[in-house]
Amino acid sequence: MRALPGPAEVPVPGADGTPDDLCALYARVLDRLDVTPDGSFVSLGGDSLSYVEMSIHLERRLGRLPSDWHTTPIRELERRETPDPGDRRRLRTVETGVVLRAVAIVCVVGSHIRLFELRGGAHLLLAVAGYNFARFVLASPERRERTRRTARSIARIAVPTMAWTAFALLVDDDYDLSNLFLLHNALWPEDMGTGIHLWFVEALVYILLAVMALLALAPVHRLERRFPYGLPVVLICLGLLTRYELVGLPDRAQITDAVTVFWLFALGWAAARSRTVPHRLLVTVAALSTVPGFFPGEPRRELFVMVGFVLLVWFPTLPSTHRLNQVAGLLAGSSLAIYLTHWQIYPVFDGLSKHLALVVSLAFGIGYAAGVSRIAHRVSVMRTARRRPACPGRAKRSRYARPALGPGSGARAGGA
16 A cells, blocks of 8 residues: 655656665665665565555656666666656656556446446456566565565555454444454355455465465475476466366355465466566466456456456556556555555445545545555654664664654655
8 A cells, every 4th residue: 555655755856867866765665774876676675565656756757667677776777868857748658567556446446336337456456466476575586585575565465454444343343353353254255245345455465475385485485486487387277276166165165265366366476477478478378268257247357357467468568647657656556545445435425426435435545555654654763763773873874865753754655
């Protein structure tokens, strides 16, 4: 859930485009005190929850993002041509993953409000999650670092979810304690009542836990390092066993079960690891042949997921404008917060206007993401302060980092 800061919070780089400007951006977005021009988004701890904000701002500054921007050192990115930041009319680009997250969450909320019917957004987001997992978490070659990053991603999903669920328990009776501890879908998968609302979060957390445990095994880690494309392809095949109810729990399998939807996450993982045209063709064929039939009687839902996946595989970026990038960044970065909160927000306004219910739900989710971000930043500052050496003269503080709690310090956005 990452809400993009306003233009005033991000200093516009100078005409000389010095590395200091990009280092300051990285320091602010990632809450790091040790940013240097030799660091990269991945090496500095960037993940799938913070890439939206970073990609939007880098695209604004560089004009066009290279496909490997997340692993490219800041020094190399600085050498790219820097467009005139005052030019808002020129054609720009935006990462396809950002667009898909933004479109998917609007479709999820709009469909639940019944303003329109375009379902499949949550399942498409699972494929995007797998894609981003491979890009950011698996970009590190170290097994322990991968485990730490996955655990951090799980915490950044689970903690805001549990916090909002605890609040929802106080204001209505939609949820119970099984929702609070993200166990409802595991305990009662056939329950299609209000308790199923958070199935997407539960499924994603379960999948990430399973993948983290799998890759923590040294033999599997070595296998993934040697066959980065082959392992997710094998996992797709294993996931299809439960997707088609060939193994597992056929009497209770639902399209909201983590074991049933795992193959979508694996498809996104394989898509990110596709380096050749045959690789992309294989995952595309796999998606186009296995998504049909997953939503019986809902061809539009299946088409939505397939079109989104094809875009993700074949078009890493899409043409856009500065304003569209800002809107897409806000929605994509706050997508988890919007998903969590809209269940309680839209019924309040649904009777007045469905359009109003949609707008308020999106706005409230963006605000909740910003609030979570502010809290996360303050926690990060306090942890950093406790880790500092006793002798102030020996503390190494990056000159690119903003003051911890100074008058002009902005709130860090929280991440999906």
